[in-house]
Amino acid sequence: xxxxxxxxxxxxxxxxxxxxxxxxxxxxxxxxxxxxxxxxxxxxxxxxxxxxxxxxxxxxxxxxxxxxxxxxxxxxxxxxxxxxxxxxxxxxxxxxxxxxxxxxxxxxxx
Amino acid sequence: xxxxxxxxxxxxxxxxxxxxxxxxxxxxxxxxxxxxxxxxxxxxxxxxxxxxxxxxxxxxxxxxxxxxxxxxxxxxxxxxxxxxxxxxxxxxxxxxxxxxxxxxxxxxxxxxxxxx
Numbered sequence: 174x175x176x177x178x179x180x181x182x183x184x185x186x187x188x189x190x191x192x193x194x195x196x197x198x199x200x201x202x203x204x205x206x207x208x209x210x211x212x213x214x215x216x217x218x219x220x221x222x223x224x225x226x227x228x229x230x231x232x233x234x235x236x237x238x239x240x241x242x243x244x245x246x247x248x249x250x251x252x253x254x255x256x257x258x259x260x261x262x263x264x265x266x267x268x269x270x271x272x273x274x275x276x277x278x279x280x281x282x283x
Numbered sequence: 284x285x286x287x288x289x290x291x292x293x294x295x296x297x298x299x300x301x302x303x304x305x306x307x308x309x310x311x312x313x314x315x316x317x318x319x320x321x322x323x324x325x326x327x328x329x330x331x332x333x334x335x336x337x338x339x340x341x342x343x344x345x346x347x348x349x350x351x352x353x354x355x356x357x358x359x360x361x362x363x364x365x366x367x368x369x370x371x372x373x374x375x376x377x378x379x380x381x382x383x384x385x386x387x388x389x390x391x392x393x394x395x396x397x398x399x
Contacts, residue, residue: 204386205386207386207387215392215393216375216390216391216392216393217326217375217390218389218390219387219388219389222387260325260326264386269386270316270328270331270341271316271326271328271377271386271388272328273325273326273327274325275324275325276325
């Protein structure tokens with residue numbers, strides 16, 4: 174089983190749609206969880222951290238289910254500028270290496 | 284966050300040569316990380332670079348192939364030695380500016396390497 178698994182997509186959605194991405198991780202000791210966004214030919218950029226209680230940042234909502242080792246990202250009211258690859262990332266405590274999923278590609282269509 | 288720059292931004296190299304990639308951060312950081320992203324793939328950690336000690340390499344990566352220097356808290360280099368076409372990739376450095384316990388990492392813009 175891969176350490177971090179994501180549906181590669183692509184997800185093609187119209188503007189204004191709501192889209193959800195899922196991610197599972199294999200290491201039950203993982204302590205920190207993130208969603209990164211990577212635009213074509215650019216470096217990954219932190220989108221948001223994922224907390225046990227769930228967290229929201231504008232149109233973006235992240236959820237963590239430790240029992241199922243499952244992370245989700247919900248994007249509401251999709252914009253054309255949301256088109257990118259979304260990377261699910263987990264790690265251990267402290268300055269430990271990030272483990273990246275292969276990413277889910279999103280295309281928002283006008 | 285942190286502002287990270289990398290040099291060169293891209294290069295085309297001949298088989299058998301070596302390339303050194305530089306990573307500069309605008310603040311002092313304990314650890315710097317070097318990643319590789321092959322075409323169509325996600326990021327794979329090559330090594331973690333601590334100032335004043337040997338880098339820690341991940342499985343599948345060795346010091347002879349990817350020597351790393353970390354002379355101070357704002358700078359690191361990664362050398363890709365004796366290159367082959369399989370080394371064609373994007374190489375990225377990252378930092379955790381807040382130090383231990385947080386793990387939000389920030390990436391440099393990457394170095395796009397093509398080996399002929």
